[in-house]
Each structure stands twice: as structure tokens, then as C-alpha cells.
Amino acid sequence: MVKEFINTNKDRFLAELFDWLRIPSVSADSRNKEDVRKAALFLKEKFAVAGVDAVEIYETKGHPVVYAEKIINSSLPTVLVYGHYDVQPADPLNLWTSPPFEPMIKDDKIYARGSCDDKGQVYMHVKAFEAMMKLNSLPCNIKFMVEGEEEVGSDNLGDFVKANKTKLKADVILISDTALISLEHPSITVGLRGLSYMEVEVTGPNRDLHSGVYGGAVANPINTLCQMIASLHDENGCVTIPGFYDKVAALSSSDRESLNKAPFDLNYYKKDLDIDDVKGEKGYSTVERTGTRPTLDVNGIWGGYIGEGAKTVLPSKAHAKISMRLVPNQSSAEITDLFTKHFKAIAPKYVKVKVTAHHGGEPAVTPTDSKAFKAASKAFEEVWGKTPIPTRDGGSIPIVALFKKELGLDTVLMGFGLDSDAIHSPNEHYGVKNFLLGIETIVAFYKHFAKK
Ligand code: BES
Ligand code: MN
Ligand code: MN
Numbered sequence: 001m002v003k004e005f006i007n008t009n010k011d012r013f014l015a016e017l018f019d020w021l022r023i024p025s026v027s028a029d030s031r032n033k034e035d036v037r038k039a040a041l042f043l044k045e046k047f048a049v050a051g052v053d054a055v056e057i058y059e060t061k062g063h064p065v066v067y068a069e070k071i072i073n074s075s076l077p078t079v080l081v082y083g084h085y086d087v088q089p090a091d092p093l094n095l096w097t098s099p100p101f102e103p104m105i106k107d108d109k110i111y112a113r114g115s116c117d118d119k120g121q122v123y124m125h126v127k128a129f130e131a132m133m134k135l136n137s138l139p140c141n142i143k144f145m146v147e148g149e150e151e152v153g154s155d156n157l158g159d160f161v162k163a164n165k166t167k168l169k170a171d172v173i174l175i176s177d178t179a180l181i182s183l184e185h186p187s188i189t190v191g192l193r194g195l196s197y198m199e200v201e202v203t204g205p206n207r208d209l210h211s212g213v214y215g216g217a218v219a220n221p222i223n224t225l226c227q228m229i230a231s232l233h234d235e236n237g238c239v240t241i242p243g244f245y246d247k248v249a250a251l252s253s254s255d256r257e258s259l260n261k262a263p264f265d266l267n268y269y270k271k272d273l274d275i276d277d278v279k280g281e282k283g284y285s286t287v288e289r290t291g292t293r294p295t296l297d298v299n300g301i302w303g304g305y306i307g308e309g310a311k312t313v314l315p316s317k318a319h320a321k322i323s324m325r326l327v328p329n330q331s332s333a334e335i336t337d338l339f340t341k342h343f344k345a346i347a348p349k350y351v352k353v354k355v356t357a358h359h360g361g362e363p364a365v366t367p368t369d370s371k372a373f374k375a376a377s378k379a380f381e382e383v384w385g386k387t388p389i390p391t392r393d394g395g396s397i398p399i400v401a402l403f404k405k406e407l408g409l410d411t412v413l414m415g416f417g418l419d420s421d422a423i424h425s426p427n428e429h430y431g432v433k434n435f436l437l438g439i440e441t442i443v444a445f446y447k448h449f450a451k452k
Pocket of ligand 1: 117118150151177195359360361393394397398
């Protein structure tokens with residue numbers, strides 16, 4: 001029945017999603033502020049048409065939150081669906097093979113910014129809800145909270161959650177914003193990493209200098225920044241910040257075993273990325289490195305002359321954006337503090353260093369013995385014919401830890417993307433198959449979850 005409904009309506013579902021994807025809801029860029037709002041209004045309208053009792057746009061200090069609910073019987077369980085309608089900036093534009101906000105299907109994949117992260121995945125929930133309403137099969141209460149600031153650190157969502165605890169009362173959180181191992185190997189994410197995002201500025205002389213007149217006698221802040229950054233890892237790929245690993249929860253050997261059982265093809269991985277070898281912390285597999293180990297990476301570095309041709313200059317300043325991915329039981333505030341102290345401590349006398357913190361977020365692991373996890377597992381078995389494999393993803397969804405802290409709720413991370421979907425990259429895409437099977441799996445989740 002559900003399958004048939006999805007099949008009959010799939011062209012319309014995709015056409016609607018395309019209309020949504022055409023709105024460039026880039027939360028990071030203030031020039032897109034009105035587009036972000038337009039995307040919220042679009043979603044509000046779709047919730048209303050699908051048959052919710054109430055849908056509201058809630059203003060925040062930043063971009064608005066879309067909240068909708070359908071309460072069929074207060075004695076039945078309630079699922080709170082979370083997602084985000086904002087997207088990452090599309091640049092570098094010249095690397096897209098089709099324009100990021102002109103969605104199109106190529107090789108059965110939807111190409112557009114936000115197709116996978118996260119509009120396409122949120123829209124599966126809207127259509128799953130519509131299907132259950134049309135087929136008269138909604139078995140429990142549903143609440144939807146879709147935000148517009150996930151890609152910029154969800155700065156105002158904490159306040160929204162704290163101020164609306166009663167409204168958000170539920171039994172479980174359901175999120176589709178993660179990835180499957182592959183279409184052949186469905187999986188459910190059971191861990192996410194946390195984040196500390198820093199920016200550093202290294203200043204040498206009080207002005208740019210002629211690199212011949214002064215070069216060799218005055219510290220070049222770019223050279224110094226590179227040396228400082230290089231010193232943040234040792235020869236084993238470990239982060240050298242004192243105390244960085246102190247709180248890291250040890251993995252049990254059975255956890256390690258079960259994570260490494262997940263199908264992973266290192267040769268394919270290398271080929272896909274066009275690299276001859278992988279690199280990471282000694283003693284851990286690739287799956288462990290991304291899923292269970294903390295890391296430190298430079299996300300951007302700049303300074304000096306980068307224009308056309310050559311300019312001989314010894315710059316006054318150098319900058320870098322550095323992020324650290326965190327694992328249980330590291331704390332974002334503590335790691336931010338450790339980084340700041342260490343980075344200042346290693347600064348040579350001939351430079352001044354400024355360290356500022358951007359957003360952060362806590363890591364999360366989700367239970368696998370809950371009713372909701374079992375329902376998700378059964379839903380995959382029913383629709384995909386295979387038991388989903390529990391995996392730990394390397395990305396971050398800081399709100400998961402916040403939901404646990406503020407609402408006491410666990411999350412089920414039922415994402416349908418693929419690591420190869422190029423999220424945050426040029427040519428982001430999302431499989432039409434993932435989208436349609438996702439809708440079906442979500443409907444099956446509700447059925448199993450609401451069973452006594
Ligand atoms: N959906 C991603 C997170 C993700 C991607 C989890 C793939 C698991 C697998 C989310 O939109 C995201 O990009 N989060 C940011 C963190 C945020 C604080 C900016 C991230 O992970 O960089
Ligand atoms: Mn996302
Ligand atoms: Mn993202």
C-alpha cells in the first residue's frame with residue numbers, strides 16, 4: 001500500500017523537493033537571509049497541506065525554526081522529528097557540473113546543494129507523514145522541529161529547546177541527517193563526533209615588510225604558523241595538545257570488533273578519493289579513526305600575497321581555522337580551553353598569537369537496546385531485506401547531545417545519505433532510490449514503533 005502510494009506520487013514528491021531546493025537557504029551568508037526564510041515558509045506550507053494540526057514559524061535571534069505537530073491521541077507515543085532546512089554555501093561554484101540551485105536528475109541522483117544535507121532527507125519525513133495521513137495509517141503522534149541554523153552551529157536552538165520543553169515533549173527523537181554504509185548494506189548511525197572549532201591569528205611585525213630588506217631577520221608569521229600547526233601532531237598521528245586524550249572513553253574490544261565488522265573496502269575508498277594511501281592515528285582502522293577517535297584538522301589557512309603573479313612580501317599576519325572532532329567523553333568547552341592554552345604556550349617570542357573559539361558541540365552515542373532503535377532496525381529489515389549494521393559516523397549533529405541533556409530524550413539516527421554524496425562539496429547529490437526507500441522505511445518505523 002505504502003509502496004504503491006509512493007510509486008504513484010513520486011514525480012510530484014520530486015517536483016516539490018526540486019522547488020524547495022531552488023531556494024538558496026544558505027544560513028552562513030547574510031545575503032541569503034530572505035531565502036532562508038522563504039525555505040522555512042515553503043516547508044510550513046507543505047506541512048499544512050500534508051495535514052498537521054498546527055504549524056508555526058518561530059523566530060529566533062537568527063534564522064527561524066519550523067515547528068509542526070499532529071496529535072492523534074495523547075495516550076499514544078510521540079516521535080519528535082528533527083532536521084535542518086539550511087544548507088552550506090555552494091562555492092566553489094566553478095566546480096559544479098550543473099548549477100547548485102537548479103536541481104536536476106543525472107544517473108538517478110538529484111544534484112543540488114541540500115539534496116542530501118538535509119532538505120532531501122527532511123522532505124522524506126514530510127512525504128512519509130503525508131502517506132500515513134492519506135492511507136489513514138498514522139499510528140502515533142508526531143512533532144516536527146526543523147531549524148535553519150544547523151550548518152552554522154545551531155546557536156539559537158538551545159534557547160528554543162529550553163523555552164519549549166512542554167511543547168517538545170516526546171518519547172524519542174528521529175533524525176535523518178546521516179549516511180548509510182551503502183545501498184547494499186543499510187546501517188543505522190549510533191555515534192556522532194563532537195566539535196571544537198577555533199580560529200588563530202599569528203602576528204609578526206607591525207606591518208607588511210619587503211621580504212628582501214627584512215627577510216631572514218624578522219619572523220615570518222606564515223612560516224611560524226605552519227611550524228606551530230605541524231607540531232600539533234606527532235609521528236604517530238596523535239594530537240600533541242597536553243590532556244587532549246585524557247577523557248577519551250576507551251572502546252571495549254567487543255565494540256571495536258562490531259565496528260570493524262561493518263563492510264569497508266579500503267581499496268575502493270582510496271580509489272574514490274584518488275589517493276594512494278590513507279593517513280591517520282597509528283593503531284586504528286579507517287572506520288575507527290573516523291568514528292571513534294578525536295582529530296585535529298586545519299580547515300583553512302591564509303595570509304600574505306595570493307593575488308596574480310608574485311609580490312615579494314613578508315606579511316604581518318597569518319591566520320588559520322582549526323577544528324577538532326571529539327568523541328565520548330571529551331567536552332567541547334574543555335578541549336577549546338586546552339587548545340587555547342597550548343597554542344599560546346607554543347608561540348615563540350617573536351610572534352603574538354590570538355585564539356578565538358567558534359561553535360562547538362558535544363559527541364553522542366545512541367542506545368541500541370531501545371524500542372525505537374529496534375523499530376528502526378525492523379523497518380530496514382522490512383524494506384531493505386537486511387538487518388542494518390550499527391555504525392559510528394565522523395560528522396557532528398550537536399543537537400543530539402542537547403536533546404539528551406535538556407529533554408532527556410534519546411535519538412534514532414536513521415539517515416539515508418551515502419558518504420559519496422558530496423555533502424558540503426561541489427556536486428552534492430542524493431539518490432532517488434535513497435529518497436524513495438527512505439520514505440518507505442520511515443513509514444515502517446512508525447508502524448513498528450507504535451506496536452504495543
Ligand atoms: N548532516 C551533517 C552531519 C553528518 C554528516 C553526520 C555525515 C554524519 C554523517 C551536518 O549537517 C553537519 O554538517 N554538521 C557539521 C557540524 C555543525 C556544527 C556545523 C559538521 O559535522 O561539520
Ligand atoms: Mn546535516
Ligand atoms: Mn551539513
